[in-house]
Amino acid sequence: MKEENPYWAKRLTQSPFSDSHFTPQLKNKVLMRTSTKSNNRKFTSITVATLLPVAIVLFGFFIFARKDTLQTIVPSYFGMATASMSEQKQYYKNGRLLISLSPQHEARAGEMNGYIFHFEEPFENFLGKLMTIQAVNLRSGLVETVSSEVIKEPNIGYPRLERYALRFALPLDGLWRIEVKLDNNLYGTLMINMQSPSWEITPMFQSDVYLLRGFEKQVGFIDAGFKAGKDQKYIWHFWGTEEKLNGPFEVKAIKEGSDNLIDVYASNPLSSANALGGPLNGADRALPTSMMLPEVGRWRLLPYVHGKLLDPIVVEVK
The missing domain is CATH 2.60.40.3830 (Immunoglobulin-like)
Incomplete structure (x- = not known):
């Protein structure tokens, strides 16, 4: 084995560059970058650990929340479900x-x-x-x-x-x-x-000597006019068989542009088996009532006998 040449051994241990590239400034930059990456990894770990339970709670809220609450948060979802x-x-x-x-x-x-x-x-x-x-x-x-x-x-x-x-x-x-x-x-x-309903005012028809608002030979009432928030007396008239007209009587109402039904009148529960009175003004049965509608606008009155809806009647409230 040849003896190693002292000259070449010294040259091989020296840097191939004429100047030293790993200066103290470069060393500090490397140390700073390493420290920053370490801190970023720590921050990411802390963020995930903190936010994961929050995400799970929010997900559970969306799953178990009431439908009406969800409709407020994401109404388009339920709209699409109905539309489909x-x-x-x-x-x-x-x-x-x-x-x-x-x-x-x-x-x-x-x-x-x-x-x-x-x-x-x-x-x-x-x-x-x-x-x-x-x-x-x-x-x-x-x-x-x-x-x-x-x-x-x-x-x-x-x-x-x-x-x-x-x-x-x-x-x-x-x-x-x-x-x-x-x-x-x-x-x-x-x-x-x-389809969407018509909101034209229901016309009048004559029965005996009176004008009634409603549907001839079906149902109607003597219309004294409606003023918002004011109770007034109205006499309802009905046509039909005993089977159709026996039972409790109630009136609900819905305002144009709304889905909210309100209670307007309900017969006395003690007389619910036969709430309507006898013949009057050419009608088979009749009943005086007091009714009030709370707001100005057009309303549809919904008369029910024994829970079955008769012809609805549209009125104007002033």
């Missing part, structure tokens, strides 16, 4: 059609409309059972009972309930879920859309 739903005029169970519905064309809220339900099962499945049909407004949650009767016979001219015809009004526009129940057990559901 559509009319469903047929109901199937296990791939078999049970109900189909034919509503009146362009049915509008706040008006009486005609509906024909087609039930496909044999009549024996309905005989003697209480059939209740309710409507639920998806936007407000309002529930309306539109029909309730014990089924005793098939439709005239048909072997079963092929043309089960109803006429009813729904007070709000938008989507309504129609629930058909037999002896209080859900039989099937449908979905219909009610």
Whole structure:
């Protein structure tokens, strides 16, 4: 083995650069950068550790908060959910059609409309059972009972309930879920859309010597005019069968541009089985009431007998 040359050994241990690049200033910069990165990593760790529990709490709040609270925070979410739903005029169970519905064309809220339900099962499945049909407004949650009767016979001219015809009004526009129940057990559901209501003032008609605001041979009242916040007397008149007109009487109201129903009048609970009086001014039944509407504007009066809505009446409050 050759002996190492002292000259080259010295040269190899020297820097290849003419000047020293790792100056004291460069050394300080390296130390400062290393310290900064270390502090950043510590700050990131502390931030994650602090914010993670907060994020979990907020997530839990969004999951378990009430629906109305969520609607205030993120109203578009619920709007999209409702908008994604559509009319469903047929109901199937296990791939078999049970109900189909034919509503009146362009049915509008706040008006009486005609509906024909087609039930496909044999009549024996309905005989003697209480059939209740309710409507639920998806936007407000309002529930309306539109029909309730014990089924005793098939439709005239048909072997079963092929043309089960109803006429009813729904007070709000938008989507309504129609629930058909037999002896209080859900039989099937449908979905219909009610168009925006008209807010034209309901016209007058004559009965005997009096002018009534409402619908001839249906329902109306002697209109003394409405002043906001003032109670006044109004005499209601009704036409129909004893079955239709027996029961408690109440009036609700809704203002144009609102979904909020208010209570205007309710009959005495002690006389609820037969709240309406006898014949008057050519009507089958009549009842004097006191009513007050709180604000100026157009209002739709919603008269109910035994929980079923009669023809709504639009009035102007001054």
